[in-house]
Amino acid sequence: MLGGSIAPCNSEGVALRDLPEIAQLQLATLALPDWHPEAHRTPTCVVNGYAIDHPDGVIIFDTGVGADSALIDELYEPDLRMLDQALTHSGMQLAAVTAVVNSHLHFDHCGQNPLLYGSEVPFFIGRSEIDAVQNEPAYTIAEWALPPESQRCLVDDDVAIADGVTVLAAPGHTAGHLALLVEADTERVVLAGQAVWNLAEFVDEVATPSNVADDELRPIAVDTMRRLKALEPSRVFFAHCDHYDPDPNGTANP
Numbered sequence: 189m190l191g192g193s194i195a196p197c198n199s200e201g202v203a204l205r206d207l208p209e210i211a212q213l214q215l216a217t218l219a220l221p222d223w224h225p226e227a228h229r230t231p232t233c234v235v236n237g238y239a240i241d242h243p244d245g246v247i248i249f250d251t252g253v254g255a256d257s258a259l260i261d262e263l264y265e266p267d268l269r270m271l272d273q274a275l276t277h278s279g280m281q282l283a284a285v286t287a288v289v290n291s292h293l294h295f296d297h298c299g300q301n302p303l304l305y306g307s308e309v310p311f312f313i314g315r316s317e318i319d320a321v322q323n324e325p326a327y328t329i330a331e332w333a334l335p336p337e338s339q340r341c342l343v344d345d346d347v348a349i350a351d352g353v354t355v356l357a358a359p360g361h362t363a364g365h366l367a368l369l370v371e372a373d374t375e376r377v378v379l380a381g382q383a384v385w386n387l388a389e390f391v392d393e394v395a396t397p398s399n400v401a402d403d404e405l406r407p408i409a410v411d412t413m414r415r416l417k418a419l420e421p422s423r424v425f426f427a428h429c430d431h432y433d434p435d436p437n438g439t440a441n442p
């Protein structure tokens with residue numbers, strides 16, 4: 189769990205020659221409570237995290253739901269998959285993790301962060317997410333969401349964290365929401381967290397009140413979608429829905 193090879197905040201990265209393996213980790217299924225704005229359309233939802241098998245070590249994007257909250261168990265009846273087991277299944281190891289990026293700090297994106305608390309692994313988190321956890325009691329499960337201060341790497345704007353890997357400010361769903369760009373000479377992939385709730389929103393560039401509750405953030409969420417598309421990624425992957433393929437009939441990618 190040495191943080192050694194991952195660059196500190198504000199380093200300059202360069203693209204990788206080949207895209208590293210990116211594993212989608214299905215970390216939970218949730219039953220949405222009746223009051224949830226999407227419950228009528230999607231009574232259950234998946235929670236995806238991602239693991240990048242980078243030459244410098246494994247980089248995690250979102251850690252799913254934790255196992256020790258009676259409140260979350262009662263509200264969402266999570267069917268959990270533990271991060272270490274999901275990594276092993278994908279041929280990676282928790283001990284090889286060198287950085288974690290949380291798209292945001294809602295409970296289903298940071299729940300297994302504590303597996304790496306007390307190590308030297310840095311957590312890249314949008315700065316305003318920390319404020320939200322500290323000031324809004326219902327924002328998340330704070331014990332899951334807040335790394336020890338020595339492990340926090342607070343993000344205000346885009347920052348390269350390793351060769352070919354850049355954390356992107358991607359506000360919308362929350363003000364401090366982040367995405368991750370993985371870039372090789374020939375291809376880019378974006379991990380976009382909860383930039384949208386379902387794929388149609390991304391295709392149509394629509395920010396819904398249920399995914400972006402704050403009126404003022406809705407146009408910003410659309411700007412984020414357009415910005416991510418403008419990077420011309422071959423794929424965009426999300427936390428709660430199918431991935432986006434800008435060229436579904438193309439033959440360039442497997």
Ligand SMILES: [Zn+2]
Nearest residue numbers: 292294361382
């Ligand atoms: Zn969220």
